[in-house]
Amino acid sequence: MADVFAALANPTRRELLRLLLERGEQPVQQLADHFDMRRPSLSEHLRVLKDAGLVTEQPIGRQRFYALRPEPLREVSDWLGPYERFWRARLADLREVLDGLPDE
Amino acid sequence: MADVFAALANPTRRELLRLLLERGEQPVQQLADHFDMRRPSLSEHLRVLKDAGLVTEQPIGRQRFYALRPEPLREVSDWLGPYERFWRARLADLREVLDGLPDE
């Protein structure tokens, strides 16, 4: 769980997740084409994502396909839950204030 | 937005947010009491949270009250949206598979 937040802290890794979401599973080369970065660095980012459980790796021939594994993101969503209630309450307060205003 | 993910990457900062959510606004000393950490380090964490827009600071006398500002978390929630659809689809797939099994 802690690893998930740490994994999400890096923009390249968030972009990797986005690519995997949009295009489905991809070999490393195809992912790498979209970054101005050497492959070893990409490999490192993919390893971090894998350690956080955010992607899976499946070797096929000499390629390795990476796929999104969104379950840990669900934990992030659950973590957000209590805060979500808080900001909804704030919005409700705001609405109440606005409703109370004249000329509206 | 990037700052928000970076701010959430640290466990101490997530704990600070949790304390502010549970107890409402608090002066630094009261927050510091719950960490085994010197105050300058806490100050630094609070600064990061403030820069990310996750807390507000209000000086009253010689104290500074920090309060949760959950709006940036809403952006995180929005960012999660597309992935949430993905994992719900996965759950639906799983349910379908389970429904298709005999002996159930």
Next chain:
DNA sequence: AGAATAGGTAGGAGATTTCCTACCAGTCAA
């Protein structure tokens, strides 16, 4: 078998993070 391809590991440089001690500035109380 030999060459090409996919993608990893090793190791290191530089930047950033996270903690610390020492000290400073503002506020309040005697």
Next chain:
DNA sequence: TTGACTGGTAGGAAATCTCCTACCTATTCT
């Protein structure tokens, strides 16, 4: 005004992160 209190800044050490180049392994194609 002096002393105590709150909480910040300055600066630095150690750890970690993010990138790199060089090289290795496994697979496939000829």
